[in-house]
Structure formats: C-alpha cells, structure tokens
Amino acid sequence: MTVLNLFGKHQAHLSGHRTLPSWRSVVRGYPQLTISPAILIAILTAWWVVSHVLQAPTYIVPPPEQVWRALVNGLARAPWDPGGYWYHAGITVWEALLGFAMGSVFGAVLGFTIVHWPILEKSTYPYVVGFQSLPKVALAPLMVVWFGFGLEGKVFITAVITFFPVLVNTMAGYQSVEPERIELAYSCNASQWHLITKIIIPSCLPFLFAGLSVASVLAILGAVVGELVGARSGLGMLLMQYNQSMEIAPVFAVILLLAVIGFLMNALVKLAERRFCFWAYRQRGLIGP
C-alpha cells in the first residue's frame, strides 16, 4: 500500500515536473487552442455576471441561457418555415452571395479595364475616389424607393458595397506587376492577349483575393442594411421586428448568427485563395510575414 502510494507520488512528481514547462510551450505554440477559448469563457462569464449577479434588466442584456434558447428554438424550425431562422438566413445569404458575385465581378473587370487604358484611369479616377468616400449605406433607403421591398434592392446595395474593395485592389494589383515580368513578355514578342492572361491577371490574383476577402464580410453588411430599411424577410428584417417588440434575446441570437455567416463567407474566400493563389501563401511563408 505504502509502496504503491510512494510509487504514485513519485510518478505524479515526475510528470508534474515534465508537464509544467511543456504546458507553457503549448500556450505559446497554440494560442488559438488555449488563449482563444479562455477569452470566450471570460466573455461568457462576464456576461453571466452582468445579467445574474448585477441583475441587468433582460431587455438590455438578456442572460446567455435565454439567448441560447432563442437560438436553438429558431434553428429547430424547418428551412421553409418563416417563423424560424433558417428561412431568413437563407434569404440573407442568397442576397449577399448574389450581390457579392455581381459587385466583385464588376469591380474586377472595371478595375482592370480602367488601369489597362491610362486615359480611362485619369479621367475616371476623381469619380472613383469620390464615390468611394461616400458611405454606401446611405444609399439603402433609396433602394426601397427604386426596387421596393424585394430581393433586388438588397442585391444592388450589396453589389455597390462589395464593388469598391475589389475595384481598388484589382487596380493596385495591376499597377504593382513587376515591370520585368512585362519586359520579359515583350522581349519574347508576346501578344497582348498572352501578356494579360499569362502575366498580368495571375500577378493580380493576390491583390484580387485581398479585395474579395474584405468584400465577403461587407456583403453580409450590405444585405442586412438593405433589410433593415425595409424588407419582408431576411435576418435584418427579423432583427428589426424583434427589436421593435423588445424581444432582445432573439436579437442577440440573430446577431450571433450573422457573425457566423460572415465568418463562413470569409473562410470560403480564404479557401478559394489557398486553392487558386497557393504560390502567394508559400512565398509569404518563405520570406516571412
């Protein structure tokens, strides 16, 4: 018995000796697996303390478990049930995706065209800058007048918002193509078509993806803003509805859902970037950030 105990103690001592420094190295090596969850726990605890210990009114800060219940209830409904979250999330995501696709395609093509012909760049640049400094969400109320409460207005405002980061990044990408790459093409008598498709467009890709990454997050913003000013469905409309009836727990649940959707949209762009722009990653990895 004593022998066993001693043995156990001895082992605990040994392993304790070994795990103490390695625990620190785990924190240092994998902060996303250790510190990140710790921050989440701290936030949830603080939230719990605010609503239960400090007794904040539920219409200001609903307790976490109420928000959780609202979220589970909303997600338990069928996707075609307008009383659940899936239905409205689907509509918001659809608006965001359509707007994102239109805005980024248009932004990339126009950005490329503008830089390719210097006359166009010089003549349109003041308008590009002017329109870019305009807060695009200010156009949202106008969309209701132009397109009504349906899908089109939301797609349009999303397209306008996502258009600019893609346009500006495509322009920057074109302008930062190494001049030697272009000289190389010229020295080999390359056609304009080859110069554009084999040198300039691939050279622009890292910049284009940086623009798409920003645009993917802005896309959700565009769709939600469009719904806030007037819509029959979508998470933004839901948000407005719950807010007006002072049901704050579902408001929190919908906000959480929007955050998750934004994160996933961005992750999708990052995934595409790793697939189509793999070399930029590896290069960065080699040279350092």
Added chain:
Amino acid sequence: MRDALAMRQIESRGSARASLISANALSKTYASERSGSITALQAVTFDIAEGEFVSLVGPSGCGKSTLLRLLAGLLPSTSGSLTLAGEPLRGPGRQSAIVFQSPVLLPWRTILQNILLPIEFRKWPIAEYRRKAVDLLALVGLGQFVDAFPYELSGGMQQRAAIVRALVQDPKLLLMDEPFGALDAMTREQLNLEVLRIWSRSRKTVVFVTHSIAESIFLSDRVFVMTSRPGTLAEIIDIDLPRPRDLKMINTAKFGDYAAHIRSLLDAKGELY
C-alpha cells in the same frame, strides 16, 4: 525568312568573326517632367562580333541598362543607328534573349513551365522544346528541380533557371542585365564559371552588364567602360587573358593591371563609389 537571308549574307562575307551588332552614334534621351530631358546615352559607337563576350561596366546611371534595353529592342533609340545581324533593329525579335537582375520566375509556374514560357509567347511548338528545356536544366545542375516551384530554389538556382529560360530560345545574342548583382560573392563566382562554361559550349554572343570590374574582366573578350552624365563609352578594352579561365587568374598581375586601368578611367570622372 529575313533572318535567314541576313545570316547567309554574313556567311557569304566569309569572315570568321562577322559583326553581329553594329551601333553608330547611338543616343537615347528620356523625356523628363522636371528637367526637360535626360540624356541616358550619348553617341555611342561600337561593333560586337558574333560569338564575342562583351561586358558593359560602369557606375549606376551610366546608361548600361539603357544600352542593353536598346539592344533587346525593348526601347527605341532617339538617334543613331543600330543593326543586328545586318538588319536595323526594330523592336524585340527572335535573335535575342534577356536575363534580368532578378530571376523574374513566375511563382505560379513550375521551373519547367517557367522555362517554356518564352516558347508559349513565341507560339513555337512546346512539345519540341520540352526535351531541350529538361536537358538544359540538367546542364546547369537543376535536373531534379524540373517540376519544383521557384520558391523551393535558392537565389542562385533561380538565376540559373532564368539563364536556361533565355537559352531555350536559342538566341544569337544573350543579354544579361547585372544577372548576379543580387547574389552573394561565393554564388556569384560559381555562376560566373557556369556562364563561361555555357558560353564556351554554345558560342553565343553575350552582352553582360555589371558594375563589378573584376567580373567584367574575368568573363569578357572586351570590356566596354562607361561613364555617366551623360552616358558615354569611355573606352573599349581588349582582355587578353587565355581561355578557359579560372578563378586563379584574378590574382595575376595582368588581371590586376586591367582592373587598375578600368578603375582609373572611372576615377578620372570621379565615379568610383
């Protein structure tokens, strides 16, 4: 077709060292917004024979890169005449290939794909050149990196690949714009030997831009010493060192004399740095 004719003309002249490049009072002026215009190159006259190795040496801003780009047909000259293989040079042709200071390898292409890029640009049959590209890669010691991506290669290896990309086009004239300027001294010496080895096999005409006096003497048949503001050809020096050359020659008295002479030419203009 016209190239073939020009070639035959040169051959029919019967001289062993026909002149490949002939520049007469060649000048290049850049328009500049602030100071009106900048003369990068002023009335330069020279001939370069076929198979010759020529270095352009001088301080930065002496117009040596401008001269190289004129030879490549990447820039139009302002005045004077420039002929390549008996024909006035109008734009880049199939006669020359260029190696830049940086390797300019496209990171999304493998080494082999990078080397075949000029073939794609020139719309030549790629299948026929693949074998040649692989052989050339093996020749410069990159045999096992055919399908590697550029970032997997060291700087020196990348520059070798860039040289192969030029050679695969089988140019008459190989233009090199400070190709080893960004490399460390050891790699640089190694690549200098490599260039001489390739040159002695293929006997291409090489125009090599450098700001290293030693490098220019070590490699060349003739060194063109250039001085700046405006860029002119100060002197053409025949390097009478035996070939094949090896690194030991750098320490000989004759090598030292050449170096001292070139240095004094640059020094007279206050251009040593």
